[in-house]
Amino acid sequence: KQHVVIVGLGRFGTRLGRTLYQLGHDVMAIDRDEERVQSMMSEVTYAIRGDATQESVLREMGVHNFDIGIVAIGANIEASIMVSVLFKTMNVPYIVARANSDLHGNTLERIGCDRVIHPEEESGRRLAYELFNPDVEEYLGVTSSFGVSRLAVPDRFANMTLREAGFSGPRDKYRVVVIALRRGENVTLIPDSNEMMRLGDELVIVGRDNLVQQITA
Amino acid sequence: KQHVVIVGLGRFGTRLGRTLYQLGHDVMAIDRDEERVQSMMSEVTYAIRGDATQESVLREMGVHNFDIGIVAIGANIEASIMVSVLFKTMNVPYIVARANSDLHGNTLERIGCDRVIHPEEESGRRLAYELFNPDVEEYLGVTSSFGVSRLAVPDRFANMTLREAGFSGPRDKYRVVVIALRRGENVTLIPDSNEMMRLGDELVIVGRDNLVQQITA
Numbered sequence: 284k285q286h287v288v289i290v291g292l293g294r295f296g297t298r299l300g301r302t303l304y305q306l307g308h309d310v311m312a313i314d315r316d317e318e319r320v321q322s323m324m325s326e327v328t329y330a331i332r333g334d335a336t337q338e339s340v341l342r343e344m345g346v347h348n349f350d351i352g353i354v355a356i357g358a359n360i361e362a363s364i365m366v367s368v369l370f371k372t373m374n375v376p377y378i379v380a381r382a383n384s385d386l387h388g389n390t391l392e393r394i395g396c397d398r399v400i401h402p403e404e405e406s407g408r409r410l411a412y413e414l415f416n417p418d419v420e421e422y423l424g425v426t427s428s429f430g431v432s433r434l435a436v437p438d439r440f441a442n443m444t445l446r447e448a449g450f451s452g453p454r455d456k457y458r459v460v461v462i463a464l465r466r467g468e469n470v471t472l473i474p475d476s477n478e479m480m481r482l483g484d485e486l487v488i489v490g491r492d493n494l495v496q497q498i499t500a
Numbered sequence: 501k502q503h504v505v506i507v508g509l510g511r512f513g514t515r516l517g518r519t520l521y522q523l524g525h526d527v528m529a530i531d532r533d534e535e536r537v538q539s540m541m542s543e544v545t546y547a548i549r550g551d552a553t554q555e556s557v558l559r560e561m562g563v564h565n566f567d568i569g570i571v572a573i574g575a576n577i578e579a580s581i582m583v584s585v586l587f588k589t590m591n592v593p594y595i596v597a598r599a600n601s602d603l604h605g606n607t608l609e610r611i612g613c614d615r616v617i618h619p620e621e622e623s624g625r626r627l628a629y630e631l632f633n634p635d636v637e638e639y640l641g642v643t644s645s646f647g648v649s650r651l652a653v654p655d656r657f658a659n660m661t662l663r664e665a666g667f668s669g670p671r672d673k674y675r676v677v678v679i680a681l682r683r684g685e686n687v688t689l690i691p692d693s694n695e696m697m698r699l700g701d702e703l704v705i706v707g708r709d710n711l712v713q714q715i716t717a
C-alpha cells in the first residue's frame with residue numbers, strides 16, 4: 284500500500300487518483316479549484332483545496348511524508364515545473380509528472396522527475412497497434428513486431444476447443460500462444476488445448492503481430 | 501495494410517499517424533494548420549492542408565475510399581462532431597474519434613463512432629497499475645486484479661535461471677507465469693525454467709498483480 288499525493292485534478296489526475304484509491308492505496312489530491320476538490324472528496328482518501336506552488340501549503344499537508352508524488356497539471360507549464368521542483372526539494376522519493384510537450388517533458392526530466400508521462404502520444408501509439416487489428420481490445424508491446432494482445436473470442440470460435448480452433452501447444456516458439464482464457468472474473472493461465480471457448484470469453488495471446496491478425500481476420 | 505485518414509495533427513493524431521505509417525499502413529493526414537501539415541509531410545503517405553468540416557474537401561481527398569477514419573481533433577468539440585458526422589455520411593467503415601470529456605464521448609458514440617478514445621483517462625488508469633509496481637514498464641489488464649506485466653529483469657536475478665529465481669512451471673494456475681523472455685529483438689515464448697536471465701533482459705509475466713509485486717519488490 285503506497286501513499287500517493289496527486290496535484291492537479293484534470294482528467295488524467297482524476298482518473299489516476301480514483302484508480303489508485305480503488306487499488307487500495309492512500310491517495311491525497313490537491314487542486315486549487317474548489318469544485319474539482321469537492322467532486323473528488325468521496326473518491327480518494329483526502330481531497331484538499333490549495334495552491335501547490337506554495338511550499339508552505341505542501342509542507343502543511345505533509346507532502347514530504349509521501350512515497351509517490353504526481354504532478355498532474357497539464358496546460359499550466361510553469362506551475363507544473365514549480366510543483367515538480369518543490370517535490371524534489373522536499374525529498375519525495377518517486378516523482379511522476381505529466382508533460383504537455385517534448386520540451387516540457389525534457390525540462391521535467393532535467394529537474395529530476397523519475398517518470399514523465401505524455402498521455403496523448405502514448406494513446407496515439409497504442410491505438411496504432413490496436414487498429415492494426417481492430418478486434419484487439421488492448422495491446423502490450425514486447426518488441427516492435429511482437430506483442431501481447433487481449434481480444435474477445437471471435438464468433439466463429441464459439442464452442443470450439445483451442446485445439447479445434449487451431450491453437451498449438453505452449454512450447455511452439457514461432458506461433459501464437461494463448462496465455463490466458465478469461466470468463467467473467469475467472470482466469471485460466473496457459474489453458475489446456477482441450478479448453479472450450481464460449482462467446483463472451485476473452486483470450487490473451489502472445490506472438491508475432493501479423494499472426495495474431497490472422498486469428499481475428 | 502489499411503488505408504487510414506487522420507484529421508487533426510495534435511500530439512495524439514501526430515503520434516498515431518507516424519506509428520501507423522511505420523507499421524506499414526497507408527496514412528493520409530489532414531489539418532488546417534499549414535505548419536503542422538508541413539512537418540508531417542515526410543512521416544506519412546500524404547499530408548494535406550484543409551478544413552475537414554467541409555464535405556467538398558473530404559470528398560475531393562477521397563475520404564469515402566478509406567478503411568479507417570480518425571477524428572483526432574480535441575479542443576474544438578464542434579469541429580470534432582462535424583467531421584465525425586461527415587465520415588459517417590460518407591460511409592467510412594470504421595470511425596475512431598478522440599473525446600475531450602464524457603459528454604463529448606457520449607455524443608460521438610451516439611453519432612455512430614465505432615470507438616471513442618479518452619487519452620488522459622486511459623493514461624491515468626494505466627499509470628495507476630504501473631505505479632502499483634514501479635518496476636513494471638507496461639501493464640495490460642485482464643481482470644481487475646490480474647494482468648500481464650512487462651518488466652526489466654531485477655538486478656538480483658541476473659545470471660540466475662528462472663527456476664533458481666523461483667519461477668515455477670507454466671501449468672501452475674495460482675502463481676505467476678513467465679510468458680516471454682526478451683533479449684534485444686530476440687523473444688523466447690514460455691521459456692524453459694532452465695533459461696538463464698541476464699541483466700538487460702525483459703520478462704513478460706502474467707498473474708495476480710500482488711504476486712507480480714513480490715517479484716520486483
Ligand SMILES: Nc1ncnc2c1ncn2[C@@H]1O[C@H](COP(=O)(O)OP(=O)(O)OP(=O)(O)O)[C@@H](O)[C@H]1O
Pocket residue numbers: 290291292293294295296313314315316319333334335336355356357358359362620
Ligand atoms: N498551482 C496549482 N495548484 C493546484 N492545482 C493547480 C495549480 N495549477 C493548476 N492546477 C490544477 O491542475 C488541474 C489540471 O490542470 P489543467 O486542467 O491545466 O490540465 P489539463 O492538461 O487540462 O488536464 P487533463 O488533460 O488531465 O484534463 C486543474 O484542475 C487545475 O485547477
Ligand SMILES: Nc1ncnc2c1ncn2[C@@H]1O[C@H](COP(=O)(O)OP(=O)(O)OP(=O)(O)O)[C@@H](O)[C@H]1O
Pocket residue numbers: 403507508509510511512513530531532533536550551552553572573574575576579
Ligand atoms: N476543421 C478542422 N479541419 C482540419 N483540422 C482541424 C480542424 N479543427 C481543428 N483542426 C486541427 O486539429 C488539431 C488538433 O486539435 P487540437 O490541438 O485542438 O487538439 P488537442 O486536444 O490539443 O490535441 P492533442 O491533445 O492531441 O495535442 C490541430 O492541429 C488543429 O489545427
